Amino acid sequence: MSDLHARHRKVLPDWLALYYEDPLEITHGEGRHVWDAEGNKYLDFFGGILTTMTAHALPEVTKAVSEQAGRIIHSSTLYLNRPMVDLAERIAHVSGIPDARVFFTTSGTEANDTALMLATTHRRSNTVLAMRNSYHGRSFSAVGITGNRGWSPTSLSPLQTLYVHGGVRGRGPFAGLGDAEFIEACVEDLKDLLGHTRPPAALIAEPIQGVGGFTSPPDGLYAAFREVLNAYGILWIADEVQTGWGRTGEHFWGWQAHGRSGPPDIVTFAKGIGNGMSIGGVIARSEIMNCLDANSISTFGGTQVTMAAGLANLSYLLEHDLQGNARRVGGLLIERLRAVAAQDPGVREVRGRGLMIGVELTKPGTDLADPDRAAAVLEAARAGGLLIGKGGGHDTSALRIAPPLSLTVAEAEEGAAILEGALRSTQ
Template identity: 80%
Template sequence: MTSLPPSSSHQALLGHHRSVMPDWLALYYRDPLELTHGEGRHVWDAEGNRYLDFFGGILTTMTAHALPEVTKAVTEQAGRIIHTSTLYLNRPMVELAERIAALSGIPDARVFFTTSGTEANDAALLLATTFRRSNQILAMRNSYHGRSFSTVGITGNAAWSPTGLSPLQTLYLHGGIRTRGPFAQLSDAQFVEACVADLEDMLGQTQHRSVAALIAEPVQGVGGFTAPPDGLFAAFREVLQQHGILWISDEVQTGWGRTGEHFWGWQAHGRNGPPDMLTFAKGIGNGMSIGGVVARAEVMNCLDANSISTFGGSPVTMAAGLANLAYLLEHDLQRNARRVGGLLIERLRAVAAGLPVVREVRGRGLMIGIELIDADGSPSPHAATLALEYARENGLLIGKGGREGNALRIAPPLSLSIAEAEEGAEMLGAALQRVQSETEGELLP
């Protein structure tokens, strides 16, 4: 195969991609984008088109594209030393660990860094199963926790589970989706009560003394930004504590203030204290590969064999994380997510009003989902695909997810301005109106 010159055409790049990458490595859009640079909340493609970015590389560009504080920290650290591994003392790693431990809410916390959310959840499962001497895991229906062999085994979304084989015995609970399923018509209090009864019934069907942990996303990310009523996991926690079962909060997408109301997603369910472990990734690195686990010392220190990380805690990524976290806190981006996110969801509900293709606009902070349906009320992945395409044509990048692939995912950088929120809502509203017109046309005789 010939090498690909830097000046090669878009179509040539796509051809090379398809010839060398796996078939299952998905690309957005009929005509996939090559993004070449970004600034603030905008990115540009190889043809020079500018887009307002409402997805941030899957919730990863948390503060802003090309944030000067982060690029400066990366450049300066790379000029000193790029790599050492965890076999040596690493000042940026220790400093970032101290900040995250203090922010986590977990007492006597220890932090282990990885390179991704998948690896973070994998490490949390290793710790939980070792600590409890069990391979039984409780997980939520419609959940997503990563693409490794173990995390696929606890993912409750069939679209992201390419194998039924797993080293774990996973038991799936109700509660991740508030507006669908057998408990959808109940009040919030009744919903929580029913889900707790489901948990207790599940534990009654198994050797619950050997269940290792519950792992759950406070807001299901890939699942379409669905969430239970506040307090569900606090109620679960009461049952879990009776049996010594650990609670792992998967904060890969909900952490760092994205939901606006709280810094961590678990805090909406924190009546009975923090989780035993939380996992994080994505936004903390603002594009650099950082993941990690925070756990109370008793759990973190349970391993009795050697375990290191070659790339977790890299000096360069840690420098980026420190600069990014400092910017986030100093500029109170959690408050901005609450304020601008509240306005954005109001605007999106307004533009969706009167469009039968939109079943629901949901979310909190800058983590918003729009669920699309057919005329008969069934999920419409086709409508979601059209909305993605039309939003791009209007200059807006969004994501897609949900159990049936029919939910739009909106998660801009947390520095989004009010003017940009208004602009994005207008672009998406126009795209949804076009989807409505086209899908109505398909139903005509």
């Protein structure tokens, strides 16, 4: 055990998990690669849990942070803040929400917490609909709406949460139905649920479930849900912490795959917009955002140095069409991995879109999760020079692949070859 690992275990919580039997210390990165303390180089297919969205050490972001830090790092939301207003204007413009207001936080957890406060205050209800297998953060309220047992350490909550079918297409009571029938069954289940309770404040949903293993419903499910929700005045919160900013390739926001009824009432974001800097936030119609009747601030939300990073990062993403790159390179990578999976009886499914790809592992010939193999593949991929993630609602048996959106075709092929070798070596 390394000295750093021993020190980590002595002073940090036991529940603060580390990947790998011999945990990795990443010391620096560039582009789509990172290096560890021993000088080993890795192709990064997880990007700090989907946070390094454009590239490691992106010069444009590094320059913006350095220049802003040389002027002032922080003054709080109690003062006018030009970088915060600049970024809020850009985000409001690309949000698709009319008369949008933006509130900045430091994380996705805090963003979802704020969205729940807005929705419950606006609707005067503490009942919330959430999806099974979902994950929305680690605060008390966010844990209370998380539908993934592995990330829910307590059943205590300030909210009454009702869980809805539909976030996982390939498992559950409706898995055997066609897409249209699946949506219809989930909608009927939602209608039945609403017939037995007082109207909830909101439905919160990830368009693609991140920690849940990159699972998603058929396109159009949330639009169909929205028609039911509108009849009750229930708000729709889209948790775009992992799906936002073009990662799915086909759309800038994940909700747009379900958007025939218009944008959500509230959108939350974080992770990729800061490219490693701590930025989260909430976008909502003004009538919802302005419903609070007491003072509220975020000490570190919107601080100048993180806003400078977000502006530079978003500009780079848009100017270099990284959404289009995610669509093109991600499509090639998914097809390459599906070809590999066809030769492996332990791969149940390769799913996702753009550069957000899940590979679910099960024990051959069954639907039983295989978390031991998932852990073994993670180790083998690292040995081959590739970093990936894992997740899932069934004992963490899904591999999670989410490289920076600037990934090249050559790097996608290299990563797929390493992962193929890791899968073969663990069969």
